[in-house]
Amino acid sequence: MDIKQIVLDILNELTGEDLSSRMDDNLFDTGLLDSMATVQLLLELQEQCDVTAPVSEFNRDEWNTVNKIIAKVESLKNE
Template identity: 40%
Template sequence: MEKQEVFNILVEVCQDEVVVENPDIDLFEEGLLDSFGIISLLVEVEGRLGISVPITEFTREEWNTPNNIAMKLAERE
């Protein structure tokens, strides 16, 4: 899995290029990701990357930045 692939998905889900420009931005604090966005993100990740993440394992503290999301997904490959 390429980190850029994860960022591309995040750009689509968050509808903002800032996730690529600042991969350490807190997506929740900045209002770029909400409950609906989390579901969209997990559906896209499973469909495009083949990585399944149960919603029960998605915590805002660990999945709050583009870099953290890419790292957590890489652990699941």
């Protein structure tokens, strides 16, 4: 399973944008992610990557770029 590709596919579906060349853009500052999209993102990651990422423990600063999301999912896979 390629976590990077899964994250990019989920974000592409949620935002309607190809973010593969914008891996360090702040997704919240650019308006690409909002609170509703964040919940959808976490649910999709839980389902597709088999990780637990509770909304109650969500820290926006740790999830605000594609690269940070990939790193967070990889760290959750290793727990």
